[in-house]
Amino acid sequence: MPNKAQGGRKKILIVEDDIALRNVYEMRLKLEGYDVLVAADGEEGLSTAVKEKPSLIVLDLMMPKISGMDVLDILKSTPETKKIPVIVLTALTQESVKTKGYVFGADEFMVKSESKLEEIVSKIKSLLK
Amino acid sequence: MKKVKEAERNRSKPTPSLLSSALFFDEEQKQKLFVSSVRRAGRIFEILDWFIIAASLYFFLGFYWFRLEPVFLFINLLALAQSLVYHRLFFFNLSRKRPGLALNIDILFFLVMLILLTQLFGGIASPMAFIYIVVLGITAFFFSPYFIFISLLLEFLVIYVFILSDLNQLNFISSYNDIFIWEIILLGASAILFFIGSLVYSKQKKELLRLEDFSNQLVADKVKSEAVLQSMSDGVFVVSRERKLLFLNDAALGIIKSKESKERLLGHFYGSVFKFRIENKSLDYARDCPLELAITERKPNSRNDLSISVFGKPVFVIISSAPIIDAAGDARGAVAIIRDITKEKEMEKMQMEFVSVASHELLTPITQVQGHLSMVVDEKIGKLDETASKLVGNAYKGIKRVSRLVKDLMNISRIERGAMKINPVEVDISQFIESVVRDFKDEVQSEGLKLVFNKPKRAIPVVLTDSNRLGEVLNNLIGNALKFTKEGGITISLSEKKDGFVVIAVRDTGIGIVKENIPLLFNKFYQVDSSATREAEGTGLGLYISKTIIEMLGGKIWVESKLGEGSTFYFSIPRAIITQKKGLAKK
Numbered sequence: 111m112p113n114k115a116q117g118g119r120k121k122i123l124i125v126e127d128d129i130a131l132r133n134v135y136e137m138r139l140k141l142e143g144y145d146v147l148v149a150a151d152g153e154e155g156l157s158t159a160v161k162e163k164p165s166l167i168v169l170d171l172m173m174p175k176i177s178g179m180d181v182l183d184i185l186k187s188t189p190e191t192k193k194i195p196v197i198v199l200t201a202l203t204q205e206s207v208k209t210k211g212y213v214f215g216a217d218e219f220m221v222k223s224e225s226k227l228e229e230i231v232s233k234i235k236s237l238l239k
Numbered sequence: 240m241k242k243v244k245e246a247e248r249n250r251s252k253p254t255p256s257l258l259s260s261a262l263f264f265d266e267e268q269k270q271k272l273f274v275s276s277v278r279r280a281g282r283i284f285e286i287l288d289w290f291i292i293a294a295s296l297y298f299f300l301g302f303y304w305f306r307l308e309p310v311f312l313f314i315n316l317l318a319l320a321q322s323l324v325y326h327r328l329f330f331f332n333l334s335r336k337r338p339g340l341a342l343n344i345d346i347l348f349f350l351v352m353l354i355l356l357t358q359l360f361g362g363i364a365s366p367m368a369f370i371y372i373v374v375l376g377i378t379a380f381f382f383s384p385y386f387i388f389i390s391l392l393l394e395f396l397v398i399y400v401f402i403l404s405d406l407n408q409l410n411f412i413s414s415y416n417d418i419f420i421w422e423i424i425l426l427g428a429s430a431i432l433f434f435i436g437s438l439v440y441s442k443q444k445k446e447l448l449r450l451e452d453f454s455n456q457l458v459a460d461k462v463k464s465e466a467v468l469q470s471m472s473d474g475v476f477v478v479s480r481e482r483k484l485l486f487l488n489d490a491a492l493g494i495i496k497s498k499e500s501k502e503r504l505l506g507h508f509y510g511s512v513f514k515f516r517i518e519n520k521s522l523d524y525a526r527d528c529p530l531e532l533a534i535t536e537r538k539p540n541s542r543n544d545l546s547i548s549v550f551g552k553p554v555f556v557i558i559s560s561a562p563i564i565d566a567a568g569d570a571r572g573a574v575a576i577i578r579d580i581t582k583e584k585e586m587e588k589m590q591m592e593f594v595s596v597a598s599h600e601l602l603t604p605i606t607q608v609q610g611h612l613s614m615v616v617d618e619k620i621g622k623l624d625e626t627a628s629k630l631v632g633n634a635y636k637g638i639k640r641v642s643r644l645v646k647d648l649m650n651i652s653r654i655e656r657g658a659m660k661i662n663p664v665e666v667d668i669s670q671f672i673e674s675v676v677r678d679f680k681d682e683v684q685s686e687g688l689k690l691v692f693n694k695p696k697r698a699i700p701v702v703l704t705d706s707n708r709l710g711e712v713l714n715n716l717i718g719n720a721l722k723f724t725k726e727g728g729i730t731i732s733l734s735e736k737k738d739g740f741v742v743i744a745v746r747d748t749g750i751g752i753v754k755e756n757i758p759l760l761f762n763k764f765y766q767v768d769s770s771a772t773r774e775a776e777g778t779g780l781g782l783y784i785s786k787t788i789i790e791m792l793g794g795k796i797w798v799e800s801k802l803g804e805g806s807t808f809y810f811s812i813p814r815a816i817i818t819q820k821k822g823l824a825k826k
Binding site: 128130131133134135137138141201203204205208221222223224227228 | 602604606610613614646707
């Protein structure tokens with residue numbers, strides 16, 4: 111497998127409650143040579159983000175305990191995590207949600223049903239350049 | 240409305256009518272009524288007969304001279320004949336078959352008896368003559384003027400017989416002669432007067448009857464048509480050229496749940512009674528109301544996307560309207576039929592919500608399978624041998640197909656629920672098409688076809704449209720072209736029109752489309768040829784979705800095709816989309 115050098119590896123945190131999707135994203139991003147951390151809900155996501163300080167966060171919105179929108183709000187208003195780029199990846203298609211996401215500081219907003227896996231990967235790549 | 244009540248009353252009466260008799264006026268019943276009244280009259284005549292017989296008997300016993308009178312005997316014979324022979328043997332049957340004739344015979348019997356009685360009691364001087372004239376008048380006016388002739392003849396005959404008999408038996412020539420002349424003059428003059436009077440009267444009566452018939456018939460027709468409209472389970476209402484409500488039936492009243500009586504609603508602007516709304520906004524009547532279109536364009540038309548606001552709640556209806564056109568060809572108004580489809584709409588909504596939920600649920604596992612497989616197919620986890628590559632490749636194709644299908648279903652449910660939203664963004668259309676074409680590269684190559692995008696020489700400015708939706712349409716058209724093309728390739732071209740539209744064409748060298756099928760192509764669930772599509776996958780929803788999307792984007796979609804040579808699908812989109820919901824309106 112390519113790109114196994116320890117030093118330059120970037121950490122990506124995936125916050126997604128659906129284990130199936132989490133697995134797919136995890137596997138795919140690992141293949142790209144990233145270190146992938148996963149969290150199954152908002153609370154876990156927040157604590158991992160603060161502890162590990164990943165290079166990028168892929169964030170679902172509809173999750174148990176703390177919703178993705180709240181996680182985003184907290185992340186972007188905490189000085190330590192403020193600079194971490196966040197890709198919101200959600201099943202919600204409403205324009206209002208999208209606007210809210212951008213207002214709360216999301217760097218990218220993607221709708222699950224309209225985004226292919228490769229598109230997500232290329233978005234991550236371009237944000238990490 | 241008063242008229243209707245009147246008509247309701249008339250319905251119980253036997254009223255002659257031509258058109259509506261079959262439905263509302265029983266000819267048989269009318270005849271029965273006449274027969275029974277003739278029989279009643281017959282009974283009265285019978286009673287009179289027996290009265291005469293009884294009176295004669297009294298006179299016979301009291302006054303001896305009566306016995307000598309042959310007239311006296313003759314009157315009694317007539318009375319007996321009428322009551323015992325005519326009434327017992329013929330009257331019943333005759334009154335059933337020809338009630339008019341039966342009655343006339345009765346009257347004749349009675350008249351003859353009266354004439355004889357007159358003569359018996361002293362001719363013109365007797366009080367019987369007065370009774371005779373009155374009865375003659377009544378019969379002439381109410382039955383037939385020709386009775387006068389018959390009775391006059393009989394009168395003269397009787398007078399003649401009397402005088403002859405008197406001449407022989409008694410010597411009263413001089414006095415009888417005077418009476419005779421005066422009798423002729425008086426009876427003749429009164430008879431002529433009666434005759435003329437009754438002729439005029441009967442003519443007027445006939446005219447009156449005819450008019451009455453006619454108006455009864457009109458009312459009956461009105462009652463009939465209103466009864467038919469009334470009994471319909473769909474709401475019906477009629478609007479005048481001035482847009483005033485002329486009629487509405489109970490079902491229509493039921494739809495608007497009005498507590499007002501019908502009479503109170505009539506005469507008002509129909510839009511104030513039926514508060515039509517479209518997508519929860521009040522309706523632009525002149526543009527969107529079928530009734531207005533029926534009156535102004537004189538064409539029947541219908542819609543199923545309107546609702547009526549009933550105490551603030553929407554009642555969804557199908558409304559069909561047709562113009563009422565007069566002989567000159569002008570629209571006098573319009574009639575509309577409305578049916579409450581709220582329940583159906585709710586069911587449809589539930590169905591669509593189920594489809595939406597189900598397809599969303601399916602999407603996650605599909606993404607999972609697709610994601611994992613793509614990593615294997617792309618050999619990102621290691622090289623595959625030939626067999627494995629083929630098998631995994633097939634599996635990947637399969638899951639991509641499922642994914643497209645589920646996305647089609649999601650789109651359909653969005654369209655049907657009116658949840659399809661347009662989010663306009665600035666799109667460099669050339670670049671956009673290039674990126675879509677790039678996505679198809681692998682698929683096209685594996686099929687051994689070519690996919691070319693002919694970039695226009697002149698750069699096309701940025702277009703303000705929904706890139707996600709546009710991508711769906713392009714994907715669909717290119718996917719379709721691939722499905723139906725065995726050799727050759729697909730060419731995409733882009734051009735800018737002067738009217739502010741951009742036209743994109745997807746041309747293939749496929750099997751083409753039969754001319755007759757072209758108008759059906761964009762229908763829901765339509766597939767050109769079942770044998771062709773068995774090989775070529777698809778739900779038959781793609782073109783319907785594409786059409787809906789393009790219309791929502793403010794453009795048009797159309798196709799040119801030649802069987803065996805290929806098809807070209809064109810669609811246009813405006814340079815800048817004006818976000819409008821109108822595109823959702825369904826026919």
